Amino acid sequence: IHEPPLPSNSLSVNKESSLSVNKESLQKQIDELSTFSDSPAPSVTRILYSEKDVMARRFVKNLMGLSGLSVREDAVGNIFGRWEGYEPELAAVLSGSHVDAIPYSGKYDGVVGVLGAIEAINVLKRSGFKPKKSLEVIMFTSEEPTRFGISCLGSRLLAGSEALVKALKQTVDNHNISFLDAARSAGYAKDQEDLTSVFLEEDSYSAFVELHIEQGPILEEESISIGIVTAIAAPASIKVEFKGNGGHAGAVLMPNRNDAGLAAAELALAVEKHVLDSGSIDTVGTVGIMELHPGAINSIPSKAHLQIDTRDIDESRRNIVIDKIRQSASTISENRGVQLSEFEIVNQDPPALSEDSVIKAMESASKELNLTHKKMISRAYHDSLFMARKSPMGMIFIPCYKGYSHKPEEYSSIEDIANGVRVLALTLAKLSLS
Amino acid sequence: IHEPPLPSNSLSVNKESSLSVNKESLQKQIDELSTFSDSPAPSVTRILYSEKDVMARRFVKNLMGLSGLSVREDAVGNIFGRWEGYEPELAAVLSGSHVDAIPYSGKYDGVVGVLGAIEAINVLKRSGFKPKKSLEVIMFTSEEPTRFGISCLGSRLLAGSEALVKALKQTVDNHNISFLDAARSAGYAKDQEDLTSVFLEEDSYSAFVELHIEQGPILEEESISIGIVTAIAAPASIKVEFKGNGGHAGAVLMPNRNDAGLAAAELALAVEKHVLDSGSIDTVGTVGIMELHPGAINSIPSKAHLQIDTRDIDESRRNIVIDKIRQSASTISENRGVQLSEFEIVNQDPPALSEDSVIKAMESASKELNLTHKKMISRAYHDSLFMARKSPMGMIFIPCYKGYSHKPEEYSSIEDIANGVRVLALTLAKLSLS
Ligand SMILES: [Mn+2]
Ligand SMILES: [Mn+2]
Ligand SMILES: [Mn+2]
Ligand SMILES: [Mn+2]
Numbered sequence: 001i002h003e004p005p006l007p008s009n010s011l012s013v014n015k016e017s018s019l020s021v022n023k024e025s026l027q028k029q030i031d032e033l034s035t036f037s038d039s040p041a042p043s044v045t046r047i048l049y050s051e052k053d054v055m056a057r058r059f060v061k062n063l064m065g066l067s068g069l070s071v072r073e074d075a076v077g078n079i080f081g082r083w084e085g086y087e088p089e090l091a092a093v094l095s096g097s098h099v100d101a102i103p104y105s106g107k108y109d110g111v112v113g114v115l116g117a118i119e120a121i122n123v124l125k126r127s128g129f130k131p132k133k134s135l136e137v138i139m140f141t142s143e144e145p146t147r148f149g150i151s152c153l154g155s156r157l158l159a160g161s162e163a164l165v166k167a168l169k170q171t172v173d174n175h176n177i178s179f180l181d182a183a184r185s186a187g188y189a190k191d192q193e194d195l196t197s198v199f200l201e202e203d204s205y206s207a208f209v210e211l212h213i214e215q216g217p218i219l220e221e222e223s224i225s226i227g228i229v230t231a232i233a234a235p236a237s238i239k240v241e242f243k244g245n246g247g248h249a250g251a252v253l254m255p256n257r258n259d260a261g262l263a264a265a266e267l268a269l270a271v272e273k274h275v276l277d278s279g280s281i282d283t284v285g286t287v288g289i290m291e292l293h294p295g296a297i298n299s300i301p302s303k304a305h306l307q308i309d310t311r312d313i314d315e316s317r318r319n320i321v322i323d324k325i326r327q328s329a330s331t332i333s334e335n336r337g338v339q340l341s342e343f344e345i346v347n348q349d350p351p352a353l354s355e356d357s358v359i360k361a362m363e364s365a366s367k368e369l370n371l372t373h374k375k376m377i378s379r380a381y382h383d384s385l386f387m388a389r390k391s392p393m394g395m396i397f398i399p400c401y402k403g404y405s406h407k408p409e410e411y412s413s414i415e416d417i418a419n420g421v422r423v424l425a426l427t428l429a430k431l432s433l434s
Numbered sequence: 435i436h437e438p439p440l441p442s443n444s445l446s447v448n449k450e451s452s453l454s455v456n457k458e459s460l461q462k463q464i465d466e467l468s469t470f471s472d473s474p475a476p477s478v479t480r481i482l483y484s485e486k487d488v489m490a491r492r493f494v495k496n497l498m499g500l501s502g503l504s505v506r507e508d509a510v511g512n513i514f515g516r517w518e519g520y521e522p523e524l525a526a527v528l529s530g531s532h533v534d535a536i537p538y539s540g541k542y543d544g545v546v547g548v549l550g551a552i553e554a555i556n557v558l559k560r561s562g563f564k565p566k567k568s569l570e571v572i573m574f575t576s577e578e579p580t581r582f583g584i585s586c587l588g589s590r591l592l593a594g595s596e597a598l599v600k601a602l603k604q605t606v607d608n609h610n611i612s613f614l615d616a617a618r619s620a621g622y623a624k625d626q627e628d629l630t631s632v633f634l635e636e637d638s639y640s641a642f643v644e645l646h647i648e649q650g651p652i653l654e655e656e657s658i659s660i661g662i663v664t665a666i667a668a669p670a671s672i673k674v675e676f677k678g679n680g681g682h683a684g685a686v687l688m689p690n691r692n693d694a695g696l697a698a699a700e701l702a703l704a705v706e707k708h709v710l711d712s713g714s715i716d717t718v719g720t721v722g723i724m725e726l727h728p729g730a731i732n733s734i735p736s737k738a739h740l741q742i743d744t745r746d747i748d749e750s751r752r753n754i755v756i757d758k759i760r761q762s763a764s765t766i767s768e769n770r771g772v773q774l775s776e777f778e779i780v781n782q783d784p785p786a787l788s789e790d791s792v793i794k795a796m797e798s799a800s801k802e803l804n805l806t807h808k809k810m811i812s813r814a815y816h817d818s819l820f821m822a823r824k825s826p827m828g829m830i831f832i833p834c835y836k837g838y839s840h841k842p843e844e845y846s847s848i849e850d851i852a853n854g855v856r857v858l859a860l861t862l863a864k865l866s867l868s
Contacts, residue, residue: 104728145731215685233684237731248839249720249743250667250814251649254710256837261721262706265699272696275688286683287695288731290724296536297579297671297722297741298814299840307731309683380684403690405682406733 018127019369019425021119021418029115030417033059033099034107043408046101048142048153049077049186056099057186060114060139067121069137074198077188078154079139083121085131085432091206093131093431094391095120095424096138098154098383102146106410108400112417113211114139120211120425127425131432133206140383147173147182149307149346151237155383157198159390165195205391207358207431210384211424212395213412217403218376225419226366226373227397228359232388233282234315234351235381236322238308240267240329241342246294246302258337261292261301266336270328271308274321283317284379285310285325303341313377315350322348352385358394358431365426371419380405396423452561453803453859455553455852463549464851467493467533468541477842480535482576482587483511483620490533491620494548494573501555503571508632511622512588513573517555519565519866525640527565527865528825529554529858530572532588532817536580540844542834546851547645548573554645554859561859565866567640574817581607581616583741583780585671589817591632593824599629639825641792641865644818645858646829647846651837652810659853660800660807661831662793666822667716668749668785669815670756672742674701674763675776680728680736692771695726695735700770704762705742708755717751718813719744719759737775747811749784756782786819792828792865799860805853814839830857 036052036059039045046052061079064071069081082092097113117137124135141154148171150156156164171179183189214220219227244258268287275285286309293303308325312318326343333340359375366373376397378384384393398420401411470486470493473479480486495513498505503515516526531547551571558569575588582605584590590598605613617623648654653661678692702721709719720743727737742759746752760777767774793809800807810831812818818827832854835845 102728102730102733105733149731151732215682216687217690235684245838246841247837248649248814249722250669250718250745251837251839252718253650253715253813254706254718255715256651259706259720261724262702265702265721265724268696268699269703272688272693281687281689284684284686284688286693286732286734287699288683288726288733288735289729290695290699290726291729292722292724294536294538294840295723295725296840297583297743298585298720299536299539299722300720301722302841309731311684379687380682403681403685404679405685406728406730407680407736 019123019422020126021123021421023414023418026115026119026417026421027414029063030107030111033111033115039104043104044101044107045103045105046099048100048147049182053100054186060099063115063118064137067118068125069121073188075189075193075195076154076157076183076198077141077186078158078198081118081137083131083135085134087132088134090133091203092134092136093428094136094138094205094208095210095428096140097210097212098140098143100142100144102144102406104408105406106408108213108410108412109215109405110143112213112398112412112420116211116417116421116424119421120428123421123425124429129429133432135428135432143383148179151347152383152386155386157195158200159386160199168195200390208384208387208391208393209358209424209427210382210395211420212382212397213400213405214397215380215400215403215405219397219399220401220403224374225371225399225416226423227376228362228366228373229378229395229397230354230359230375231313232352232378232381232385233311233313234318234349235309235311236318236348237346238322238325239342239344239346240306240308242304242333243339243341244300244302247300249298249300252300257300259300260304260338263332263336263338264290264304264306266332267306267329270332271325274324274328275310278317278321280312280314280317282314283312283321285321311379311381313351349385352388352393354394355392358392361427361430362394362396362423365423365430369422369426371423396420396427453557453856454560455557455855457848457852460549460553460851461848463497464541464545467545467549473538477538478535478541479537479539480533482534482581483616487534488620494533497549497552498571501552502559503555507622509623509627509629510588510591510617510632511575511620512592512632515552515571517565517569519568521566522568524567525637526568526570527862528570528572528639528642529644529862530574531644531646532574532577534576534578534580536578536840538842539840540842542647542844542846543649543839544577546647546832546846546854550645550851550855550858553855554862557855557859558863563863567866569862569866577817582613585781586817586820589820591629592634593820594633602629634824642818642821642825642827643792643858643861644816644829645854646816646831647834647839648831649814649834649837649839653831653833654835654837658808659805659833659850660857661810662796662800662807663812663829663831664788664793664809665747666786666812666815666819667745667747668752668783669743669745670752670782671780672756672759673776673778673780674740674742676738676767677773677775678734678736681734683732683734686734691734693734694738694772697766697770697772698724698738698740700766701740701763704766705759708758708762709744712751712755714746714748714751716748717746717755719755745813745815747785783819786822786827788828789826792826795861795864796828796830796857799857799864803856803860805857830854830861
């Protein structure tokens, strides 16, 4: 019952000339997708299950359809587009990324890996390639933690997180809208639908490859076209809340204060200190959220909420930083007489390694396309981190302007993007035939 | 043309028995006013020109009318209720406070001085008193800086601030709604209306007296019923903004960062240090607002906005603190490679002294009513600070629970409030006849 391999199905796809990207069309798609945003251009803000997110989803499904992929969505809105191979019972090869965007960010993070994967399919189709293993494109739900504080929500669920299924039943956003209501408003998580339905079966995929902008300066500085990711740094995130008595900024004298905002300020600086004390350039830590309550110039903060992100390629070194942050939070709370009302490690994930077979496919593809390339670490994390739990994984990086990401100045040239799409296309072809 | 003084117009009002406060009714008014709030009870949030503020204004005007006062409003919504004296050409005696409330605050700050002044009029009317100088009650517009960042907006204008008239033409709130549009939506600042119309003429008032909760712990701790304010501390407020490059929390390594949030955290701690270094218990400083942009856990803050409040009873000592804060902001900006994109001293007011004649009236009133009293400093500032520029001024403090203010736990007993109202009524009577 196998469709016989056609002549075009050989590695004729290796020929540089046969893998041509429609740059103009791809750039137009990236530009159009960036207009589905809740902040003014050039910034992009696209929050999970918002009206703009739903518009972006429609846009992506439409492109998948135009590329002849058969589209399905799961209960949280991970979107799959499948190109059936001539041995459809074999585990498929998957590629994709996300299109959600944190507030006031840019138009390439994630997007390049979704629209690029669809264009990689187009490239292969135009070249006459026929897949043996099926090829699938995926758009993950909520790689960014913006709305519900959970990063890589879609891929964590695909990877089978029972803890997340449980947590999502009680998760609400800042406006007290529940995750389930938000999902329903976007057409997902229908009545009685069990979120464990999202879990991937073992061996669903023989490989997963994500194309992404580097979000760091190395490729651009060294004028290298392709980064071949060998490992993804281990991320962790922490929520902290301090509570004090607040009071009037004029009337409460300094010795009688327990200022939750100053406790937060001290902890933010302690995070920086502990990260620098690790002694390794690979340890990073950030306080991206620090909110004071009631937030009035003439009120002593009675409550402060922080969210802390820390990562390292070395998991145990990162865990030492987490321990030190916890100790500092507790010391600061004692010294200032404020209550440490919350110290929650939201996630504390191990690093992930790319699979040798996928690395080899990406390397050969780069070589055959005459593109300069280097192996590197991903310091940002990605859905790949979680897909690695269910499938051999690899990532392709392309250069981006000054390493900028998560801000409006984020930029990759269409030439660099096209190079990435060609390497991705050839890698998918190789993995499909292997 | 003067109405002859009636017998009841003598200092018969001194008699303790003749000055009786309707406690039940006053408490009911305080409770009802607290329901006009944008946050759940027991907290109160009442923002300038909001729907709830307009409801509160209607409530106050109605009470003024029920007390037989003739009501007028000026172009920004300062509300005046007048009880004409039998020598109406004499400069009137004025009393009042504010009813706006910062987010998540309490129901007594300001309110006691507005509803209490109206009740003081009722007390005097019931006692048979007839004023010689007219008595007026005022409700000031926007004592709190919440919406437009300008504290004591109404009294600053009454005091004749040309600079404020100019600034208000371009002032917008956080939602980019202009001051003038907001005022119009509440029925004020009508077309072509010149805000200089709010300025008081010289010698409009022969005295101004404000009744207020102490917002400090002293009276409660010492079991004293009445505080007689001799001076109001000198307040200043500062807006600061730092800008950095932001970027991805995973991808940008620590040496390449210029984190605007950490600059803000350092400055907040520097404010505390400079205040403590003043060596005086009377110096205070607070960072009540610290906002990070874009405010996402995985983004390095590219912008941080702080608002700093500092006060002292000694103006020059406070100004030294301001200078040190400015130096720190600049040093932090250099050390961290962030831009100090704003350092604006929004206001830097001198302290105000109460007038001897008003102090004497408040003292005699307390004595004649057999109420324990002490002279004290107001560390919080009030519309009195600005009214002092146009009129002899005095303030009456009453005890409040643990000195709490600007939070839901703010509380004064109706007995303490009634004592304050009686002292106010007798003080107004004395000043009216003097
Ligand atoms: Mn991202
Ligand atoms: Mn991404
Ligand atoms: Mn206040
Ligand atoms: Mn007040």
